[in-house]
Amino acid sequence: MSPPSAARASPLRWRPTAIGLEVAGAVFVFLAFALRTPVPLFAGLPLLAAPVASALAGARGPGSVDLRWSAEGSGPVVELSGTLTLPPGAPAEGLEVRLDPPSGFEPSAPLRVEHDGATVRFRTRWSVREPTIAVLDPPVVVWRDPLGLVEREVARTGAPLPVERYPPELLRLRATRLERVRMVPGETRSRRRGTHGEFFGLRDADRSDPVRQINWRATARVGRWLANEFELDLTGDLLIVQDTRPTPLGAERDDRLLSIGRAASLGIATSFLREKSRVGYAAFGEFVGTVVPLATGRIQKLRLREAIVATRRSPVAGPGERCAVGLSRFFPRGVTTLVISPAASDPLAELPPYLRRRGWPVVLLSPSPLALPGARPALLPEDEALAHRLERLDRRHRLADLWIHCPVVDWDELWSLEGLSLAFRRPSRRRSV
Amino acid sequence: MSDSLPSEPRPSGLGATVLLGGALALLGLLTSLPYFLGPIAGAVAVVAAARLRTRPGGRAGPLALGLVLGVLGTLSALAPPVASAELIAGFAALGVLLWIASDPSRGAGALRQAVPIVAIAGLAFAVALALAVGLPTVPYGLGIAGGLAAIAVLLVGFALVAARSGSDRGAATA
Numbered sequence: 001m002s003p004p005s006a007a008r009a010s011p012l013r014w015r016p017t018a019i020g021l022e023v024a025g026a027v028f029v030f031l032a033f034a035l036r037t038p039v040p041l042f043a044g045l046p047l048l049a050a051p052v053a054s055a056l057a058g059a060r061g062p063g064s065v066d067l068r069w070s071a072e073g074s075g076p077v078v079e080l081s082g083t084l085t086l087p088p089g090a091p092a093e094g095l096e097v098r099l100d101p102p103s104g105f106e107p108s109a110p111l112r113v114e115h116d117g118a119t120v121r122f123r124t125r126w127s128v129r130e131p132t133i134a135v136l137d138p139p140v141v142v143w144r145d146p147l148g149l150v151e152r153e154v155a156r157t158g159a160p161l162p163v164e165r166y167p168p169e170l171l172r173l174r175a176t177r178l179e180r181v182r183m184v185p186g187e188t189r190s191r192r193r194g195t196h197g198e199f200f201g202l203r204d205a206d207r208s209d210p211v212r213q214i215n216w217r218a219t220a221r222v223g224r225w226l227a228n229e230f231e232l233d234l235t236g237d238l239l240i241v242q243d244t245r246p247t248p249l250g251a252e253r254d255d256r257l258l259s260i261g262r263a264a265s266l267g268i269a270t271s272f273l274r275e276k277s278r279v280g281y282a283a284f285g286e287f288v289g290t291v292v293p294l295a296t297g298r299i300q301k302l303r304l305r306e307a308i309v310a311t312r313r314s315p316v317a318g319p320g321e322r323c324a325v326g327l328s329r330f331f332p333r334g335v336t337t338l339v340i341s342p343a344a345s346d347p348l349a350e351l352p353p354y355l356r357r358r359g360w361p362v363v364l365l366s367p368s369p370l371a372l373p374g375a376r377p378a379l380l381p382e383d384e385a386l387a388h389r390l391e392r393l394d395r396r397h398r399l400a401d402l403w404i405h406c407p408v409v410d411w412d413e414l415w416s417l418e419g420l421s422l423a424f425r426r427p428s429r430r431r432s433v
Numbered sequence: 434m435s436d437s438l439p440s441e442p443r444p445s446g447l448g449a450t451v452l453l454g455g456a457l458a459l460l461g462l463l464t465s466l467p468y469f470l471g472p473i474a475g476a477v478a479v480v481a482a483a484r485l486r487t488r489p490g491g492r493a494g495p496l497a498l499g500l501v502l503g504v505l506g507t508l509s510a511l512a513p514p515v516a517s518a519e520l521i522a523g524f525a526a527l528g529v530l531l532w533i534a535s536d537p538s539r540g541a542g543a544l545r546q547a548v549p550i551v552a553i554a555g556l557a558f559a560v561a562l563a564l565a566v567g568l569p570t571v572p573y574g575l576g577i578a579g580g581l582a583a584i585a586v587l588l589v590g591f592a593l594v595a596a597r598s599g600s601d602r603g604a605a606t607a
Contacts, residue, residue: 053553
């Protein structure tokens, strides 16, 4: 995300209405000369003079405005609201806000702009079709004269706004014990201390300590209140591998599936980072491109966010073996690995087996192309139903073959990730989730 | 979503519509069209344009303006070359400007703020009309020249203001 920026003010621009008035005035003058009557000339004179007068006598608008805006809502709803604060004494009249939704967002309510003294407030509501992460550019602020004949872009401060929408089940993933799907559990030790887990040591008791945490024997022996301190349970490390290889589905659907996968990556990473787990990230296209080594903390969250947002579809597909070899240079074997891939073709489905053979316990999260609305060209209703059944059968067959190697989550309900939570908790159960 | 925000008053545009309709109807009366076709055309055009620009979506606004300007041009071309027709045609053109300013899609107060702009346009028209018909011995060509001179003065003023706003912008972004 780029730092707050101030857009440069632009010069006055003629609007189509002004051009229309000038053209009409010119036509009136032509009529006057053609018909040898002065009446159209007098009718055209105010029309010719108005745009010039508007630029000459109209208010200039504020030099710059300060933008504060935010995104609220949950699930597919994105509610945007903001305030433009004007310099003291600057007129708020004539200010307009232009906010266009980026790809994947659709306006579900009109943009409402309210002028209130020295501030201008705006609100709108968008909806997203599927889980996504996006960085919204600040709205364009334009001053327009009272007649709407000239306009000028107003300089404004304000930062791009990140919007993240992913299934709410991801917030419950932090309760998952990753060791259950790990071949070799417990490679890292948590530095967190708490009220449960392995015994760590003694410390002076605090008033907020529960009675059960007081070590009565030690207290009696030493003569002052002592409490037990525990080392919190480890949740293990997690490596997220985003498959960015192209599929036979086409660029448009690939981009949408990748956008869904990126949203899941960020949501899952954020959820586990809250529990101090170490999370790493890698994007695999032709080669292992973007890599964020295992780490935890707020800085790691920022690193992951930048890497995930910057992940793009690769034009060339690399072999799955190359990914497994490449990952071994950055990540230790045994780390629980979540592969996010549509697995829409046999070469793409080869990635989890290769990773497993190299020593990574894999869980495959596969965003389903069948869940994308409008993904297929229009067919007759009976053909549509038949095509849907065939596609579903083909996909189930391909994913069923992968169950030999790893738990597979067929993510066909895009606003729910209950299946992933089940796969983490019961990885050994070989049934479709 | 927008319930928490007070609804901002919007101009109805009724006054400017009536003014423009009256001016066009008067101009139509002066034409030689039979069966009161002139005033009827003027009034109907203004009513239709007012309905067009209040349609949701706001995409019919240019069409409404084009309709009004078309009728204004037609009636002024058909009007006899007398001083009253010139006066009414000019007032009708100023009415068009006020009608634009009272667009319901614009915020409240736009009509009030547009008065200085319309006044300048009216001043140019008044100068031209005074030169053309106010002085009995002055021919029409002088009126035309006066109008063009008024536009030239406005253009010079605009150039000066544009240069000033450029320097202000440089200071604002420095």
